[in-house]
Amino acid sequence: MTKSTLESLIGATAYDERGDKIGKIKQIYLDNQTGSPTWAAVSTGFFSHDSLVPLAGAQQQAGDDSLQLHVDKELVKTAPYHDGSRISAESEQELFRHYHVDPRSPGWNAQGRPNIRPGTDTPMTPGYAAPQAAPARHSDDSMVRSEEQLRVDTESEEVGTARLHKSVVSEEQTIKVPVTHEEVHVEREPITDRSGRTTIGEEDREVTLHADQVHVQKETVPVERVRLAVDEVADEKTVSETVRKERVETEGVDDRRPKAP
Numbered sequence: 001m002t003k004s005t006l007e008s009l010i011g012a013t014a015y016d017e018r019g020d021k022i023g024k025i026k027q028i029y030l031d032n033q034t035g036s037p038t039w040a041a042v043s044t045g046f047f048s049h050d051s052l053v054p055l056a057g058a059q060q061q062a063g064d065d066s067l068q069l070h071v072d073k074e075l076v077k078t079a080p081y082h083d084g085s086r087i088s089a090e091s092e093q094e095l096f097r098h099y100h101v102d103p104r105s106p107g108w109n110a111q112g113r114p115n116i117r118p119g120t121d122t123p124m125t126p127g128y129a130a131p132q133a134a135p136a137r138h139s140d141d142s143m144v145r146s147e148e149q150l151r152v153d154t155e156s157e158e159v160g161t162a163r164l165h166k167s168v169v170s171e172e173q174t175i176k177v178p179v180t181h182e183e184v185h186v187e188r189e190p191i192t193d194r195s196g197r198t199t200i201g202e203e204d205r206e207v208t209l210h211a212d213q214v215h216v217q218k219e220t221v222p223v224e225r226v227r228l229a230v231d232e233v234a235d236e237k238t239v240s241e242t243v244r245k246e247r248v249e250t251e252g253v254d255d256r257r258p259k260a261p
Contacts, residue, residue, distance in 0.1 A: 006037060013066045014042050014053070016073040023076075025067065026050050029087055039087060039095070040069075044077060049151075051079040052087070054099055075099060083149065147245030162228055181211030 006028060014022040022042055027050070029039040040058075041050040057070025069076075080094050087095075096103055184207060 008065075009040070009060070009067055011065075012060075014040070015066060015068045016076065017057075017068065017070055018072070019068070020073045022053070022069065022073050023051075027084070028055075039092075040067075041082065041084065042076060049081055050084060051076045052082050052095055053079070054095070054101055056101065071099060083151075143248070145246045145248050148243035150239075150241055150243060152239060164226060164228055177214050179212035179214060182209040184209065 023044040027041040039052045059068045
């Protein structure tokens with residue numbers, strides 16, 4: 001892993017040791033004494049704080065914009081809160097306890113990957129002694145530069161109500177019903193045998209006629225079940241706020257002098 005590779009990890013997707021996605025890598029922290037990358041700040045959600053994860057045992061596949069960490073996702077989710085500033089000694093000890101890391105173990109911060117010293121592309125392995133620059137002399141007078149940072153969180157609150165109301169309406173329905181009825185027509189049949197005798201007089205014959213009558217009845221039956229279902233929809237809102245930060249200005253200092261690595 002080179003310095004350029006190390007810088008390419010910013011924004012890469014982090015996965016735990018089982019392959020479950022954790023989040024995006026936001027920042028890489030280097031050891032103050034050795035310059036080795038030891039911690040990564042991982043964003044686990046849009047409104048969640050960044051979690052610090054040890055880089056011990058981390059593996060990156062060639063050509064893959066992802067990093068598999070040697071931790072469990074649940075440990076990352078419950079990691080101590082970190083506000084993005086430098087890692088204090090107390091905070092690092094708390095992280096050691098949370099991830100069950102023994103900093104006294106040889107190579108705890110180099111397991112599974114070479115150490116990288118910032119400012120050079122030369123991979124370093126444990127035991128390699130890089131040339132050290134002469135330590136700079138510092139004055140006893142120092143100041144702390146502070147700045148405000150936005151901390152965003154969400155809280156669920158009532159924004160409205162929805163209700164179901166059932167009312168009765170009337171509508172006209174037309175249904176075609178097939179029916180039958182009887183009709184009478186006259187049939188005539190000529191008599192060819194006229195040998196018989198008949199008389200002339202009045203005579204009646206009747207036939208009973210039938211027809212289907214339509215009777216309408218109404219019956220109440222259930223047709224569907226209606227309920228209110230609440231769906232949670234993911235969205236984004238942009239928030240803006242003015243923050244202040246302190247700026248340090250110097251006098252009598254040559255800023256053109258090359259900075260020590």
